[in-house]
Amino acid sequence: MVNRYLKAFFLTLAILIVGLVAISFIDNSRISSISDSVESSSLELQASQQLFLYEAVFPDETLCSVLNKRIELQKNQSISVLNEIESAQNNSLFGNTGLLKKKFLLQNVELYLLIKKAENDCGSKEIIPILYFFPDKVYCADCASQAKVLDSVAAKCSNVRVFAFPTDLDVPVIDLLSAKYSVKTHPSLVVNDKKLEGVISEPGLLKEFSCRQ
Amino acid sequence: MLMNIRPRTVLAFLALLAVIYFFVKIVSVFWLIIIFNIVLLYINNVFIFAYLEFKGKEKPVPVKWPFVSIVIPNYNGAKTIAQCVNSCIEMEYRGKKEIIVVDDGSTDSSKDELQKIKGIKIIFKKKNAGKAAALNDGIKIAKGEYVAAIDSDTFPTKIALVKMIPKFGDNVAAVTGLVRAYKPTTFIEKIQEVEYLISFGFFQTVLAEINGILVTPGPMSVFKRSVLLEIGGFDEKNITEDMEIALRLQKHRYKIAAAPEAVIYTDVPKKISHLIRQRTRWYRGKFVNTRKYFEMVLNPKYGEFGMFSFPFSLVADALAILLIVVTIAANIEGVFQYLGFVVSWLALNAGISGLVPAAPVLHSSIYFYVFTIIMYSILVYLSHKFVNDNISIWKMPEIIFYLFVYGFFISFVYFISFFKEINSSDYIW
Numbered sequence: 001m002v003n004r005y006l007k008a009f010f011l012t013l014a015i016l017i018v019g020l021v022a023i024s025f026i027d028n029s030r031i032s033s034i035s036d037s038v039e040s041s042s043l044e045l046q047a048s049q050q051l052f053l054y055e056a057v058f059p060d061e062t063l064c065s066v067l068n069k070r071i072e073l074q075k076n077q078s079i080s081v082l083n084e085i086e087s088a089q090n091n092s093l094f095g096n097t098g099l100l101k102k103k104f105l106l107q108n109v110e111l112y113l114l115i116k117k118a119e120n121d122c123g124s125k126e127i128i129p130i131l132y133f134f135p136d137k138v139y140c141a142d143c144a145s146q147a148k149v150l151d152s153v154a155a156k157c158s159n160v161r162v163f164a165f166p167t168d169l170d171v172p173v174i175d176l177l178s179a180k181y182s183v184k185t186h187p188s189l190v191v192n193d194k195k196l197e198g199v200i201s202e203p204g205l206l207k208e209f210s211c212r213q
Numbered sequence: 214m215l216m217n218i219r220p221r222t223v224l225a226f227l228a229l230l231a232v233i234y235f236f237v238k239i240v241s242v243f244w245l246i247i248i249f250n251i252v253l254l255y256i257n258n259v260f261i262f263a264y265l266e267f268k269g270k271e272k273p274v275p276v277k278w279p280f281v282s283i284v285i286p287n288y289n290g291a292k293t294i295a296q297c298v299n300s301c302i303e304m305e306y307r308g309k310k311e312i313i314v315v316d317d318g319s320t321d322s323s324k325d326e327l328q329k330i331k332g333i334k335i336i337f338k339k340k341n342a343g344k345a346a347a348l349n350d351g352i353k354i355a356k357g358e359y360v361a362a363i364d365s366d367t368f369p370t371k372i373a374l375v376k377m378i379p380k381f382g383d384n385v386a387a388v389t390g391l392v393r394a395y396k397p398t399t400f401i402e403k404i405q406e407v408e409y410l411i412s413f414g415f416f417q418t419v420l421a422e423i424n425g426i427l428v429t430p431g432p433m434s435v436f437k438r439s440v441l442l443e444i445g446g447f448d449e450k451n452i453t454e455d456m457e458i459a460l461r462l463q464k465h466r467y468k469i470a471a472a473p474e475a476v477i478y479t480d481v482p483k484k485i486s487h488l489i490r491q492r493t494r495w496y497r498g499k500f501v502n503t504r505k506y507f508e509m510v511l512n513p514k515y516g517e518f519g520m521f522s523f524p525f526s527l528v529a530d531a532l533a534i535l536l537i538v539v540t541i542a543a544n545i546e547g548v549f550q551y552l553g554f555v556v557s558w559l560a561l562n563a564g565i566s567g568l569v570p571a572a573p574v575l576h577s578s579i580y581f582y583v584f585t586i587i588m589y590s591i592l593v594y595l596s597h598k599f600v601n602d603n604i605s606i607w608k609m610p611e612i613i614f615y616l617f618v619y620g621f622f623i624s625f626v627y628f629i630s631f632f633k634e635i636n637s638s639d640y641i642w
Contacts, residue, residue: 004266005521008258015584016251023577091576093243141553148558148567201561 020093027092031100034084038104044074045107048114055121064122071118072126078108078164079132079147079154105166109173112163128209129161131190133183136166142199146187149202157211222636233538242543243578249532249539250581256525257588260419264595267422278308279358281374282438284351286344287327288317290365293480295326298333300368305375313355314365315347344431345447345454352441360438366480367432368395376475377435386440386467387459389417390475391600392432397481401488403611404619405481407593414473415596421471425522429462429469431455432479440467453498460506463518473599489626496530496630503527534631537624543576586616 048070055063081104089097112131118124132150134143150162165174167183181188181195189196191208236245283301287294294314301312312333316323318341327335336350352360359378363369373390380388392413394406413430420426429436434455441447444461451457462469482488503510510527512519558567593612597604604612 004259004262007262008255011258011262012251012255015254016247019247019581019584023580026577026580093577139550139553141550141557144550144554145557145561145563149561149563152567199557199561201563 023092024094027088027095030088030092031095031097034081034088034097035100037081038100038107041074042103042107045110045114048074049110052114052117052121064118064124067118068122068124068126071115071124074111074114075161078162079151082164083147102169102171105169105171105174108163108165109171111161113173115161126159127161128157128159128192129163130205131177131181132162132164133167133178133181133188133190134164134186135168137168140186143187146189146199149200149205152202153205153211157206157213159212160209217636219636222632225635226632229534229538233535233542237539237542242539243576245535245539246543246578247581249536250585252528252532253585254588256529257592259521259525260416261591261595263419263423264415267419276379278306278378280309280311280356281306281359281361281378281435282351282355282357283310283312283361283363284348284355285312285314285363285365286317286347286351287314287319287323287365288341288344288347289319289321289323291319291321291323291326293366293368294323295330297363297365297368298327298330300370301363302332303371304369304373305371306378307375308378309357310374311355311357313351315351317341317344317347343449345449345451348454349446349449352438352446355438358438359435360441361433361435362431363433364431364479366395368478369433370476370478373433373475373477374435377472380470380472381435381437382468382470384466384468385470386437386462386465387429387469388435388475389413389421389426389429389469389471390433390477391417391471391473392430392477392479393600394481395478399483400611400614401485402481402483403608404615405488407608407611407615408619409481410596410600410602411589411592414599415592418471418473418599420522421469423517423522424463424468425518426459426463426469426471427522427526428453428456429459430477433477440465451498452494452501456495456498457502457505460502460509463515463523464506464509466515476600489629492623492626493630493633496627497634499530500631500634530627533620533624533627537621537628540621589616 048067051063051067051070054060055067082101085097085101085104088095089101112129115127115129118127130150130153132146134140134146147164150164154160154162165171165177167174167178167186177190181190183190183195185197187199189200189205191205194208196205196208236242240248283304285294285297285301290297298312298314304310313336314327314333315336316327316338318338324337327333334354336354338347338350348362351362359381361374361377369390377388377390392409394402394409397403397406417426417430431454436458440462441458444465447454448457448461459469482491506523509515509519510524515523555568593615594604
């Protein structure tokens with residue numbers, strides 16, 4: 001009689017273990033696929049950065065054209081990757097995406113600075129960076145709309161790079177930028193050094209720069 | 214319908230919310246989902262191991278055919294009473310049997326229907342006093358050693374009695390049959406057909422083997438008349454007298470056996486509103502009777518009934534109530550966030566197509582439902598094997614609905630019943 005309660009206990013335990021192992025496998029594979037894409041663009045970024053360093057050490061005017069080309073090739077899927085990381089965090093039991101997120105953000109900051117440096121050093125104005133400031137820890141319905149608009153603009157215009165900068169995650173450069181443009185409300189956008197507050201619709205945003213298909 | 218909501222109901226609701234909030238914050242909703250599923254799996258695993266132990270063990274059959282009285286309480290059952298009585302007359306039985314119909318103050322044409330039938334005893338009551346009272350009246354004048362209580366919308370198969378009576382072994386005071394839905398045509402009925410096969414087929418039979426039966430189904434159960442008289446008959450104030458009598462028999466340490474070969478057809482609710490009303494009564498009855506017999510819970514004196522079947526059925530009920538709350542708790546935030554986005558997006562005037570939400574990503578813990586669904590699929594299979602039914606492809610819609618959705622529906626009704634029970638003490642039949 002006691003026997004079947006024990007048997008059932010061990011069977012249930014086995015199911016629990018199998019289930020948890022399966023879940024940890026699913027969680028890990030979910031996170032590692034995002035991690036791979038972050039990792040690969042990180043290498044690209046490093047290559048561009050080294051070119052800048054090379055230029056700083058051995059001044060060479062001809063490097064500008066190479067640099068511009070590289071920068072232009074450098075794509076980022078800022079918001080979508082951020083969403084993926086977000087959803088992996090919310091939907092996994094074991095995965096911790098904190099580090100991955102931080103790494104991704106730092107990488108974005110770096111790309112933004114490189115674009116700005118290319119603009120300053122080589123006078124290149126090909127790429128239009130849009131800074132998008134939003135809170136990460138609290139939900140904001142307008143930010144969800146704004147992100148959707150930005151996604152669609154980024155898909156339409158090949159010269160646009162969107163940089164999603166959460167203002168509450170203690171990333172030093174983001175804090176500096178948000179202070180520089182005195183960002184107070186969410187969402188806020190910065191396009192061509194101009195700050196736009198509140199949700200900006202797609203037509204409204206397209207007026208701010210020339211979109212290259 | 215406006216209900217009077219009592220302060221205690223509000224208190225209970227807030228307390229439940231507080232408990233859930235505590236668990237969600239401390240343990241996280243996803244661990245809760247895993248724990249719920251694991252507990253359910255454990256309970257069902259015990260049943261499956263018990264089934265494997267008893268499968269194929271035939272018990273010696275006493276070849277005695279004592280006098281049986283069939284008591285049919287009828288209240289406004291004119292549509293079905295004639296068919297019910299006729300199927301009782303046609304029931305094979307080698308010993309003596311008598312049929313007593315107790316008309317519980319029907320206001321429809323029951324009287325005319327009944328007077329057409331010959332060879333039965335009829336008691337006409339002037340005032341409607343409830344099914345339990347009608348049964349007690351029938352039992353009083355019954356002459357049989359055993360009493361078969363049959364609902365007026367129930368049609369036992371020919372062999373029902375022949376299969377049930379031999380189960381009265383030592384100390385057995387009641388025998389239950391296998392209740393099935395009568396000619397299920399609507400989808401609601403077909404789902405109940407699957408449900409009945411599992412609960413009155415598989416679970417009831419295994420419960421009988423471990424002396425853990427919690428209910429002698431109202432449609433048809435056979436009782437030993439002397440025991441019924443000894444323990445005072447059916448409780449006339451109880452809304453689920455069929456559960457109350459089973460618990461009382463357990464309390465007096467009598468055994469209840471099951472005869473899954475004795476198939477009994479009964480009308481089941483055809484409309485969802487009727488189903489909800491029926492289930493609300495059942496579940497509220499369960500709360501009432503649990504309170505009445507709570508001392509048996511985890512009381513080793515009552516053996517496996519006290520230590521396993523009764524407490525674990527309560528755990529399963531609690532899980533049913535919590536499941537709906539946790540499911541709501543897990544999703545409510547997302548729903549509100551999405552609504553906020555809809556408002557904001559519409560204000561942008563950027564077209565409706567942007568409102569289509571991205572495909573939802575499932576949380577990993579949801580995969581634990583896979584095990585529960587596999588478990589219930591096994592139960593569906595076993596319970597069909599019980600009655601030698603094939604699971605045809607045409608049965609798939611209701612089986613799939615049963616596996617994936619019905620649990621949530623039942624959980625919802627449990628939730629409603631729980632608060633209705635707390636809110637009031639007046640019962641609607």
